[in-house]
Amino acid sequence: MSPNSRKTILIVEDDSDFRFQQKVNLEAAGFNVIMAENENAAREVMKENEFDLAIVDLMMEAVDAGFTLCYEIKKQWPHKPVILVSVVTHETGIEFDAATDEERSWVKADVLLAKPLRFEQLSHEIERLLKNL
Amino acid sequence: MGTIRILICDNEPEMRAHIACVLDGYMISSPIGTEKKRFTTRAVASAEEALELVQECKPQIIFLEDKLPGMSGMELLEKLDLSDDSLLAIMITAGATIEAAVRATRTGAYDFLPKPFSPEDLINTATKAARHIILSEQARACAEEKRKARFNFIQILGHELKAPLNAVEGYLDIIRKKTAGTRESSQKTYDEMLDRSMIRIQGMRKLITDLLDMTMIESGQHRRELVPVDICKAAKNAIDLIQKNADERGIKISLNCAACPTIEGDATEIEVILNNLLSNAVKYNTDSGTVAVTVDQKENCTTIMVADTGIGMTTEETLKLFKDFSRIKNPQTRDISGSGLGLSTVRKICQLYGGDISVESTPEKGSTFTVKLYQKPPCRTC
Numbered sequence: 001m002s003p004n005s006r007k008t009i010l011i012v013e014d015d016s017d018f019r020f021q022q023k024v025n026l027e028a029a030g031f032n033v034i035m036a037e038n039e040n041a042a043r044e045v046m047k048e049n050e051f052d053l054a055i056v057d058l059m060m061e062a063v064d065a066g067f068t069l070c071y072e073i074k075k076q077w078p079h080k081p082v083i084l085v086s087v088v089t090h091e092t093g094i095e096f097d098a099a100t101d102e103e104r105s106w107v108k109a110d111v112l113l114a115k116p117l118r119f120e121q122l123s124h125e126i127e128r129l130l131k132n133l
Numbered sequence: 134m135g136t137i138r139i140l141i142c143d144n145e146p147e148m149r150a151h152i153a154c155v156l157d158g159y160m161i162s163s164p165i166g167t168e169k170k171r172f173t174t175r176a177v178a179s180a181e182e183a184l185e186l187v188q189e190c191k192p193q194i195i196f197l198e199d200k201l202p203g204m205s206g207m208e209l210l211e212k213l214d215l216s217d218d219s220l221l222a223i224m225i226t227a228g229a230t231i232e233a234a235v236r237a238t239r240t241g242a243y244d245f246l247p248k249p250f251s252p253e254d255l256i257n258t259a260t261k262a263a264r265h266i267i268l269s270e271q272a273r274a275c276a277e278e279k280r281k282a283r284f285n286f287i288q289i290l291g292h293e294l295k296a297p298l299n300a301v302e303g304y305l306d307i308i309r310k311k312t313a314g315t316r317e318s319s320q321k322t323y324d325e326m327l328d329r330s331m332i333r334i335q336g337m338r339k340l341i342t343d344l345l346d347m348t349m350i351e352s353g354q355h356r357r358e359l360v361p362v363d364i365c366k367a368a369k370n371a372i373d374l375i376q377k378n379a380d381e382r383g384i385k386i387s388l389n390c391a392a393c394p395t396i397e398g399d400a401t402e403i404e405v406i407l408n409n410l411l412s413n414a415v416k417y418n419t420d421s422g423t424v425a426v427t428v429d430q431k432e433n434c435t436t437i438m439v440a441d442t443g444i445g446m447t448t449e450e451t452l453k454l455f456k457d458f459s460r461i462k463n464p465q466t467r468d469i470s471g472s473g474l475g476l477s478t479v480r481k482i483c484q485l486y487g488g489d490i491s492v493e494s495t496p497e498k499g500s501t502f503t504v505k506l507y508q509k510p511p512c513r514t515c
Contacts, residue, residue: 015296015300017300017303017304017329017333018299018300018303020325020326020329021300021303021304021307024307024312024313024322025307025312028312028313028314087292087295115299116295116299116302116303119306
């Protein structure tokens with residue numbers, strides 16, 4: 001049995017294809033996966049379910065939905081790892097990162113990953129964050 | 134109220150005082166809008182001082198005497214950047230010859246005011262230059278806005294094209310690595326992935342087709358061939374095109390031609406309007422729904438109405454509908470390919486006919502799109 005079998009990952013993502021792919025990839029890696037298609041659905045899912053790590057898309061119905069959700073998660077569970085995923089890059093003029101403590105103090109996520117996401121990279125970050133728990 | 138900054142460069146103190154006295158505080162009306170502009174002046178006695186002030190105070194008009202101690206007015210003209218009309222130079226020289234005027238103009242001077250001149254001459258010359266500056270500023274601002282809009286459009290287009298590629302790439306990667314497993318039961322998951330990939334590819338194709346339609350309309354390169362177009366016949370053709378898709382989902386399309394208007398139009402443009410409206414009416418319909426196409430004409434206004442019994446929209450959603458790349462995203466539209474450019478292109482075409490497109494919609498009930506096209510300037514009854 002995989003060491004990740006007991007870990008549950010919450011995916012909050014409005015792109016159904018991307019959600020579907022992450023689910024397949026993460027389940028193949030031995031995780032339990034729960035999903036929500038927007039920030040409101042995520043709030044409901046979080047009420048009903050336990051999870052060990054969240055992967056949150058930045059831009060959903062509201063452009064900053066991911067920021068708000070990360071903030072709420074970290075407020076309730078300060079030590080729960082959160083990965084923020086976004087297509088926002090320097091090209092669009094919105095620049096931020098979660099690489100330093102100072103950046104993490106206002107971007108309430110442990111890691112910021114840019115789309116398109118390589119699963120190897122995502123998997124590496126998940127392993128690292130779960131190990132720190 | 135804005136100002137027009139004027140620099141006077143003349144070695145005669147009386148002349149500097151005279152020009153400043155006439156121009157300082159003088160108000161002109163802007164050639165566009167109602168805004169007034171006030172002249173402000175600074176005066177210097179040498180070209181060297183003028184050059185320094187040009188860097189520092191960024192004057193917009195410089196009155197320049199050629200015969201100066203040290204660097205001459207003409208030499209200063211050569212050093213100034215007069216390329217984009219943000220600084221205009223006006224030469225003021227006593228006993229100037231035509232040759233001198235021509236030479237100054239070739240070097241970049243905007244105007245030539247020979248001494249002696251009256252206060253009216255001075256005001257007229259300064260006003261003409263100021264208006265030129267205001268118009269150039271406006272033109273530059275417009276060009277900048279256009280550049281930004283184009284940049285913005287390309288950026289969104291880039292994202293819209295990248296999204297389906299990312300999705301298909303993600304599915305192919307899973308299929309290639311057999312991440313979803315190798316058991317027979319996994320085949321269903323792989324089939325679903327292939328279906329989703331096809332939907333995303335069709336969406337991308339639609340985006341490219343719509344983009345080409347839009348470019349055709351906006352580039353101005355498309356030569357509009359205005360011929361009498363029979364709208365009912367065009368509607369029948371558009372229905373024929375979409376009939377197969379409608380049949381597959383049991384959707385009935387009806388055509389009601391209250392009048393059979395012929396309008397002076399471009400057949401391709403009319404086709405783009407009808408194809409977009411009909412394909413939307415089928416795509417966003419419910420299975421076994423209906424699409425009613427009505428064509429009518431009153432005086433010089435032709436109306437095309439396309440009503441469906443589909444998923445409909447909220448008022449908020451309808452407000453976004455005619456903008457570039459606007460797509461209504463909800464679970465019901467998830468599997469429907471669309472670029473978000475079709476209706477925006479339809480609106481642009483309607484405007485070429487002095488008309489417009491409007492929509493009335495109720496969620497879960499359906500939408501009715503109404504296109505109005507005019508032969509001549511709009512009549513009041515339509």
